[in-house]
Amino acid sequence: MRISGKTIIIFMLVLSLIGIGCSREKIQDRKQRKNPASEIEAISVEAEYPTIRSMAENLEVSGNLEPLAQAEVYAKQSGLVKAVYVKEGDRVKEGERLAKIEDDEIQLSFRQAKSSYELMRDKYQRYQELFKEKMVSEQEFKEIERSYQDARSNYELYQLRLKNxxxxxxxxxxxxERLCEPHQLLSAMEKAFKIAQLDQFKVMVSVTEAALVKLKPGQEVAIRIDALDGETIAYPHQGTIYNISPQVDPNTGTSRLEVRIPSPPPGAQPGMFVRMKIITAYKPEVLAISKRSLVREEPAEVWVIKNGQVELRRIETGLADEGFIEVFSGLAKEELVVTAGQEALSDKSRVKVVNGDESQLTPERAKPENPELELNSEAEKK
Structure with a gap:
């Protein structure tokens, strides 16, 4: 088979083109090997500088409102309820009548006992004079004296039963609470009413022994009552630590704490759920970062941006609140810290800050408005 010259020329041209293409690929490959980072797309992240701010450590506890003073009223005398004078929600004075038990039989017995007592009293007084004049024997006088004392005791007994x-x-x-109704039979020592003073409340809570050492009577407590304060995140009411139990329960490692609320808000009722914050530590100026920066908390680590790349840095932390955490060491306020996008990062990853040009982000001094911190700051100054 003969191959024409034209065919040979075409074949040679194809080989030349293939060779040129391979050479270009090799050159491009060598360029990529020399500078691989130039072809790796930067990862978008958000970043912030640390701030100087006030920090407070809060102990958060919860409980239920209890009246500061309350009393249960029990029937001291059994019988049918003749009348009830109050209903639940009524305000009463000390000594005010709440209910009456039928007393017809007791009234009759009382009158008889009173009559017998008065007769024996008069007789006893006469015998006292006769005994002084030695007109009756000592034995006769002692018998009259015992009869008089028995009559007086019986009279006082029915007087008490009538009062009860x-x-x-x-x-x-x-x-x-009102637990009795007219015509209901009440037994002796059966609970009939519960009276509570609602002008002041208390909350009993348990705290760990670790937190116990940071607390003391008189310490202020910020309070939120869910039923009254709705969805607000504020703690608009104030209370104080009144008493701390002197012993720790060995089974639970906790101690009882009494918080008093001297001026409860309108509508506060026993049993309402209460959330409380107690400031256990406060620092007016510390270096802090957003909690969003933490890759993990124990040990604390963050991504730090340097020259467009990131490095994982271990830091020591201190006080923490809802959004920030104090940095003891491992980070300077001039160093930029990643706050979002950490999931895609690895050591030396190239990054692009998308919440502002890195050159425009500058360290700033943050003093967030926090009424609890301001209040505590004033207390610290005093």
Whole structure:
């Protein structure tokens, strides 16, 4: 088979083109090997500089409102309820009548006992004079004296039973429970009412022994009552630590704490759920970073940007609040820290800051408005 000259020329041209293409690929490959970073796209991240700010450490606890003073009223005398004078929600004074138990039989017995007592009293007084004049024997006088004392005791007993047919309030306050109705049979020592003073409240909570050493009576407490304060994140009410139990429960490692609320808001009622914050530590000026910067908390690590690349840095941390954490060491305020986009990073990754040009981000001094911190700051100064 003969191959024409034209065919040979075409074949040679194809080989030349293939050779040129391969050479270009090799040159491009060598360029990429010399400068691989130029072809790696920078990862978009958000970043911030550390700030100088006030920091407070809060102990968060919760509990339920309890009246500062309350009393349960029990029937001291059994019988049918003749009348009930109050309903739940009524305010009562100390000593005010709450209910009456039927006393017809007791009234009759009382009158008989009173009559017998008065007769024996008069007789005893006569015998006292006769005994002084030695007109009766000592034995006769002693018998009359015993009869008189028995009559007086019986009279006082029915006087007390008659008094006990009236149920009265032992303290001023509000009727929060009414457990009896007219014509109902009450047994002796059966609970009939509960009275509570609602002008002041207390909350009993348990705290760990570690937190216990940071607390003391008189310390201020910020309070939020969910039912009254709705969705707000603020703690608009104030209370104080009144008492701390002197012992720790060995089974739970906790101690009881009493917080008092001297001026509860309108509508506060026993049993309402309460959230509380107690400032246990405060520093007016510390270096802090956003908690979003943390890659992990124990040990604390963050991504730091240097010359467009990141390095993983271990830091020592201190106080923490809802959004920030104090930095003891491992980071300077002039160093830029990644706050978002950490998931895609590895050591020496190239990054692009998308929440502002890195050259435009500058360290700033942050003093967030926080009423709790300001209040505590004033207390620290005093």
């Amino acid at each position: 047919t009236e149920l009265t309030s032992p303290i001023p306050g509000m009727v929060v």
